[in-house]
Amino acid sequence: MQKGNSYIIICVILCLGFLAISSCSTTRSVPEGDRLFTGSGIHWKGKKPKDYSSLDEGMEKRTRPRPNRRFLGMPIKLWLYNMGHEPKKKGLNYLLRKKWGEPPVLLSQAKPDYTGKVLENYLVDHGYFQAEVSSSIKYKGSKKASIQYEAVPNHRYTVKSVTYLTDTSAIGRTVTKTYDKSSLKVGAPYSLDSIKAERERIHASLKEQGYYYFTPDYLLVQADTTNNGTVDLFVKIKDNTPLLALRPYRMHDISLFPDYSLDNDSLSTQGTPLYYHGMYIVDSAKRFKPIVFDRSVFLRPDSLYRLSSHNITLQRLINLGVFKFVKGSFRPVRDTSRHNITGGNPNVPAIRDTSRPRFVQRGADSTYRRDTALAGTYRAMVNNRVSLDSGWLDAKFYLTPYKSRSLQTELRGTSKSNGYIGSEARITAKNRNWLHSATTLEIGLRGGLEWQTGNNSGGGSNSYNLGAEVAVTFPRFLTPIPFNIRTPYVPRTRMSASYELYSRVNLYDLNAYTLQLQYLWQKSAYLNHALSPIAVTYVLPTKTTKAYDSILANDPSQRASIEKQFIMGGNYTITFNNQTANRIHSFFLSGNIDVSGNIAGLLIKKGDSTKNILKNPFAQYERLTLEGRHYWSIGKGKQWVNRLFIGYGLPYGNSTTLPFIKQFFTGGSSSIRAFRARTLGPGSYFDKAQDTSSLLANEAGDIKLEFNSEVRIHLTSVFNLAAFIDAGNIWLQKNIPEKPGSQFKFDTFYREIAVGGGLGLRIDASIVVVRFDLATPFRIPYLPPNERWVFNKINFGDPDWRKKNLILNIAIGYPF
Numbered sequence: 080m081q082k083g084n085s086y087i088i089i090c091v092i093l094c095l096g097f098l099a100i101s102s103c104s105t106t107r108s109v110p111e112g113d114r115l116f117t118g119s120g121i122h123w124k125g126k127k128p129k130d131y132s133s134l135d136e137g138m139e140k141r142t143r144p145r146p147n148r149r150f151l152g153m154p155i156k157l158w159l160y161n162m163g164h165e166p167k168k169k170g171l172n173y174l175l176r177k178k179w180g181e182p183p184v185l186l187s188q189a190k191p192d193y194t195g196k197v198l199e200n201y202l203v204d205h206g207y208f209q210a211e212v213s214s215s216i217k218y219k220g221s222k223k224a225s226i227q228y229e230a231v232p233n234h235r236y237t238v239k240s241v242t243y244l245t246d247t248s249a250i251g252r253t254v255t256k257t258y259d260k261s262s263l264k265v266g267a268p269y270s271l272d273s274i275k276a277e278r279e280r281i282h283a284s285l286k287e288q289g290y291y292y293f294t295p296d297y298l299l300v301q302a303d304t305t306n307n308g309t310v311d312l313f314v315k316i317k318d319n320t321p322l323l324a325l326r327p328y329r330m331h332d333i334s335l336f337p338d339y340s341l342d343n344d345s346l347s348t349q350g351t352p353l354y355y356h357g358m359y360i361v362d363s364a365k366r367f368k369p370i371v372f373d374r375s376v377f378l379r380p381d382s383l384y385r386l387s388s389h390n391i392t393l394q395r396l397i398n399l400g401v402f403k404f405v406k407g408s409f410r411p412v413r414d415t416s417r418h419n420i421t422g423g424n425p426n427v428p429a430i431r432d433t434s435r436p437r438f439v440q441r442g443a444d445s446t447y448r449r450d451t452a453l454a455g456t457y458r459a460m461v462n463n464r465v466s467l468d469s470g471w472l473d474a475k476f477y478l479t480p481y482k483s484r485s486l487q488t489e490l491r492g493t494s495k496s497n498g499y500i501g502s503e504a505r506i507t508a509k510n511r512n513w514l515h516s517a518t519t520l521e522i523g524l525r526g527g528l529e530w531q532t533g534n535n536s537g538g539g540s541n542s543y544n545l546g547a548e549v550a551v552t553f554p555r556f557l558t559p560i561p562f563n564i565r566t567p568y569v570p571r572t573r574m575s576a577s578y579e580l581y582s583r584v585n586l587y588d589l590n591a592y593t594l595q596l597q598y599l600w601q602k603s604a605y606l607n608h609a610l611s612p613i614a615v616t617y618v619l620p621t622k623t624t625k626a627y628d629s630i631l632a633n634d635p636s637q638r639a640s641i642e643k644q645f646i647m648g649g650n651y652t653i654t655f656n657n658q659t660a661n662r663i664h665s666f667f668l669s670g671n672i673d674v675s676g677n678i679a680g681l682l683i684k685k686g687d688s689t690k691n692i693l694k695n696p697f698a699q700y701e702r703l704t705l706e707g708r709h710y711w712s713i714g715k716g717k718q719w720v721n722r723l724f725i726g727y728g729l730p731y732g733n734s735t736t737l738p739f740i741k742q743f744f745t746g747g748s749s750s751i752r753a754f755r756a757r758t759l760g761p762g763s764y765f766d767k768a769q770d771t772s773s774l775l776a777n778e779a780g781d782i783k784l785e786f787n788s789e790v791r792i793h794l795t796s797v798f799n800l801a802a803f804i805d806a807g808n809i810w811l812q813k814n815i816p817e818k819p820g821s822q823f824k825f826d827t828f829y830r831e832i833a834v835g836g837g838l839g840l841r842i843d844a845s846i847v848v849v850r851f852d853l854a855t856p857f858r859i860p861y862l863p864p865n866e867r868w869v870f871n872k873i874n875f876g877d878p879d880w881r882k883k884n885l886i887l888n889i890a891i892g893y894p895f
Contacts, residue, residue, distance in 0.1 A: 105147075105154055106183070106222035107161040114186040114224040118146040119194075124231045134205065138198050142228070144188045147181055150795045156181035186224045191216070198228060206269035208304055209233040236269045239309035245316065246461045250290065250325050254316070257284045263300075269310045274300045277314065286386035289327030291409065291472060297324055297457075318458035322467070323411075325457055328384045331412045331471040333376060334359040334420050337367050337402075339477040348477075352420050359420050366480060367401075371517045374555050374563045375399060378474055394567035396478060399554050401517045404479040412471040419473050483512045491527075503527030503544075519552040541584045548577035556598060568601035586627040590619040591740075609652040616646040617695075618738070645697035646738055648675030658710060665710040673702040673741070676732060689733045699732035702741055708895055716793030722895045726783035728812070735813060736781060743783035743809050745833075748888035749895065750785060751805040752854040753835020755886060760809040763820035763831045765861030780809030782823045784832075787895060791841075801839035803852070808833050808860060820861075830867075834858035841893070852888040 106115050119142040121135050128134060147157045160180025166173035176182075191214035202210035211231040218224050241263045245251035262276040278295040285293045297320040303311040335358060336348050350363035356373050357380045375395035377388040389407070396405045412419060454460035460467070489505040505525040513520035525546045550573060556562065557572040564570050574596055581589045596613040620643055650673035658665040676699030679692065689696040704726045711719045728737040736742070747756030761780040785807030792800045808831050810823035820831070837854030858867050874880045 105157055105161065109183050109185065109222055114218070114222055116144060116146055116184045116186045116189055117219065117223050117225045119226045119228060121198075122227055122229050124229050128207075128232050128235065134202070138201055138228075138230070141194070141197050141201060142226075143190070143194055144184050147184050154181075157183060186216070189226060191226050191228075194226075195228060198230065202230065202232060204271035206235045206237070206310075207232045208236055208269075234308050236304060236308055236310050238263060238265050238267050238269055239306055239311050240265060241312045241314065243314045248325075248461065248466070249327070250285070250293075250316070251461075253285060253288050253290075254281055254314075257281060260284075263312055263314075269302070274312075281314075283386060286384075289329065289383040289385070289469065290324065291328045291384050292321075292324040292326075294324070316457050318456060320457040322455055322460070325460060326467045326470045328411070328470045328472045330378050330380055330382050330384055330474060331415055332359060332418055332420060332473045333357065333378055333380065334361065334473070334475045335372055335376070335478065336476065337362050337372075337478045337480065338364045339479050341479070359418070361420070366512065366515060367517065368515050371399070371515075371554070372396075375569070376476075377565070383469075384472055391565065391567045392476070395569055396476065398567070398569040399517045400519065400569075401480055401483075401511045402478045403481050404477075406477045408475045408477070409472050412473050415471050481511055483510055485509045485511070513551070517554045519550075521548070521550045521552075523548045523550075542582060543584075544579065544581045546577065546579040548575060550575035556600075564600060564602070566600070566602055570598070570600040573597040573599060582622075583627075585624055586630075587620055587624065588622040590621060592617045592619070605655055605657045607652075607654040607656075609654075610649075611651070612649045614646075614649055616740075618642065618644055618646070618740075642739070643695060644733075644738065645692050645695055646675050646741070647679055647692075647697050648673065648677065650674070662710075663712045667706070667708040667710070669704075669706045671702075671704045673700075673704075675700055675738075675741075676734075696733050698730075698734050698738045698741075700728055700730045700734050700737050700741065702726075702728040702737065718791045720787075720789045720791065720895065722785075722787040724783065724785040724807075728781040730781065730812065736811065739777075739779060742779035742781065744779055745783060745785065745807060745809050748850070748852065748890040751807055751833055751835055752803070752837060752852050752888050752894070753805065753856040753884075753886055754833060759833055760831075760860070761818065761821035762808065762810050762823070762828075763860050764818045778809070780821070781812040782810040784808065784828070789839075789894070797842050797844050799841040799843055801841060801852070802836075803839060803854075804834065804836040804857075805854070806832055806834045806858075830864065831860040832858065833860045848892050850888070850890045850893065852890070852894075854886050854888065855884050 109115050119139070121138050123131060147154045149155075156179070158180075159175050160182055163172040163175025163180060166176055195212045195214045199210055199212040202212070210233060213229050215227050215229070216224055217227050241258075241261060243255050243258060245254050257280070260280065262273050262280055264273075267273070275295075277300065278298045281298055282293060282295040297317050299315050299317050301313045301315070303313070334352065337360065339348065348361060350361045352359040352361050353369060355369035358369075358372060358376055360367075360369055360372065375392065377391045377395070378384070382388075393405055393407055396402055454463055454465040454467075459465075485508075487505075487507045487509070489507075491503045491505075503525060504527070505523065507521060507523040509522075510520040512518070523546075525544075527544050529542045552574075553572040554569050555572065556564075556570050575594070577591075577593045579591045579593075581591075593616045594613070595611055595615070598610045598612075599608070601607050650671060652669065652671045655666065655668040658667065676697050679690070679697055683690045683692065691697070704724070706722070706724045708720060708722045711721075713719050726743045728741065728743070730736050744757050745751055746754035746759040750756070751759060757778050760778055764778075766778075785805070787803065787805045789801055789803040794800055808828075810828065810831075811818070811821045812823065814822045834857040835854050836857055837852060839850060839852040841851075842849040855873065856869060859869055860867060862869070872880070873884075875885075
């Protein structure tokens with residue numbers, strides 16, 4: 080043992096020696112007369128601006144060059160580079176210099192005067208028109224140097240007034256009407272970003288009024304800075320804006336090519352067009368029924384072009400899930416008496432167009448006349464008082480479909496702290512375009528095994544599960560009265576039927592049959608809804624053994640896990656999630672309400688003791704869950720996440736507790752990580768037999784309260800570190816004599832909160848996250864009231880303490 084420790088000490092000394100030598104060699108490859116550039120700094124002279132932290136961050140991003148990258152404060156890549164020599168061929172030197180290493184960043188590469196001007200312009204863009212930035216070189220030793228930039232912000236200008244210089248033409252009045260929604264606010268600091276936002280806002284507003292060819296570049300915002308520290312802003316349309324951008328447009332022909340291919344673009348756009356509900360569909364292969372596009376295309380003939388309808392159409396077509404590419408093409412139409420469709424007969428008379436009226440802008444200035452020969456630009460249009468009629472656009476959508484059928488296989492492996500290992504295989508066959516209606520048909524089969532390794536002190540038994548599911552998802556709502564939600568996201572109706580067999584060898588078999596109808600829709604990018612008006616599950620236990628009866632004698636709560644019953648009801652879930660990469664504060668909020676047995680309870684009379692369907696009792700309960708998460712970016716590569724979960728179940732009528740599959744559990748890799756899954760609670764109850772794992776760990780409750788807090792720090796490459804604290808517990812609604820202390824009581828529940836914490840290492844390879852969390856209890860609710868905090872009992876040197884209190888959780892994905 081001592082010999083092994085000596086080897087460890089020698090290795091540590093060698094590593095430290097290597098680092099010490101390497102730290103002295105960071106300048107080994109720096110040329111004579113030059114220096115290693117170690118970075119830039121920003122110093123504010125005088126009073127710092129109120130928003131100096133955000134200005135610091137913006138200025139720091141604009142400094143050049145960037146110094147050599149570091150890991151844990153050490154320039155490892157530079158050290159590796161310095162260890163090698165200029166390679167003559169492939170080999171170690173080539174790897175050190177060309178692959179692993181990074182050449183030194185030199186002071187001669189820096190241009191402090193130019194960078195100072197860039198930083199000065201950045202401050203001007205944020206209202207500091209009199210800002211000054213100077214630079215100085217800070218020498219360190221004989222071979223290193225950094226650059227210090229000194230910023231003098233001076234006075235920050237604010238917006239005194241905003242004036243829209245427009246006329247009484249249609250486009251001028253349209254711009255003026257949007258004034259109350261302006262991004263430019265009187266009294267606010269001047270900001271170039273606000274000006275850009277205002278141009279984009281006006282552009283989007285005009286796009287909603289038919290001005291298809293208008294762009295933000297046709298808008299000009301002029302600033303007058305001669306008002307003693309304030310700015311007058313003038314918004315106008317540029318004089319040289321072409322006539323094409325000044326005219327509103329209406330839709331003429333809408334054509335779709337749902338069998339388009341870049342490899343065969345000419346043939347895939349040929350064929351006789353089918354006119355259906357205002358659209359022309361060219362689908363010679365007859366891949367899709369026309370109804371597929373009826374609820375996805377929001378641009379209609381004779382309607383005003385609107386950017387929102389354009390975007391919704393594109394996103395709907397993509398979200399159908401049957402097209403891998405969607406491209407839209409618009410072009411103006413001069414002769415509206417003829418259709419302009421590729422394929423078929425391009426000279427088909429436009430019968431529906433012969434009675435089209437000439438659309439005139441309502442409320443236009445009567446002094447304007449329709450003589451476009453006098454107008455080629457915005458200034459000419461205003462000077463000559465010319466009024467423009469609506470133009471016409473043809474829209475074509477080229478849709479490249481996926482392959483209709485696919486087969487997916489998946490293999491998983493699991494390892495649990497109770498000595499069980501297992502594997503599961505899944506096979507899913509999918510048809511994306513079932514019945515040629517963009518309906519998804521899924522048929523899935525799965526099977527898994529779980530067995531115990533080592534000794535048999537764990538109790539229980541080996542197990543296996545088999546399952547099958549058939550699901551059909553329609554790209555619309557199937558309701559007695561058809562309706563369509565105006566949203567970029569396709570509303571869906573999902574019908575599914577599934578069967579699952581879960582067998583614990585020598586204990587019991589559990590069969591579950593489920594039928595479900597779901598309506599799924601997304602109103603915005605952040606808000607999702609899922610309504611299941613029909614959800615029926617029939618639980619049927621079979622082949623229970625005497626061995627399992629002996630377990631029930633010691634733990635009656637296990638009986639609930641295989642109770643024969645119907646679960647009939649519905650549920651609704653709403654989810655808000657605005658997580659994005661660049662957002663400082665992000666939120667995830669979710670709420671679910673689940674009810675069962677209400678209608679059946681009203682219609683069915685009570686038997687001897689329960690109300691039954693087909694001689695089987697049905698569950699009656701109401702269940703509510705609420706979850707909230709806050710993601711806070713507290714710095715570069717650092718995030719603080721807090722989570723709160725509240726679950727409440729109320730059994731009534733036929734049920735004394737929630738059905739086992741609806742109950743709440745705690746502990747494990749995504750809950751309170753200092754306690755093994757399903758071993759904590761309810762309340763202050765604890766079965767001492769769990770210390771020897773002689774019983775199955777299946778503690779469950781009707782009420783759950785849980786809080787998690789975790790700080791995540793990016794180390795390097797794919798490695799991340801986490802520090803976390805978890806707290807919470809579960810409780811039962813009613814008192815069960817066999818489980819003292821398990822009932823929820825408002826005056827005592829807070830004393831039964833479990834607390835744990837620890838450290839985690841995450842390997843985030845983008846497509847998968849492998850997580851290792853090592854946790855230990857801080858507060859154990861089943862100990863005597865005055866002994867529940869266990870900080871004074873932590874003893875990492877005691878192997879028995881480590882065995883009971885150090886819990887390693889290995890999982891895929893983040894816990895929340």
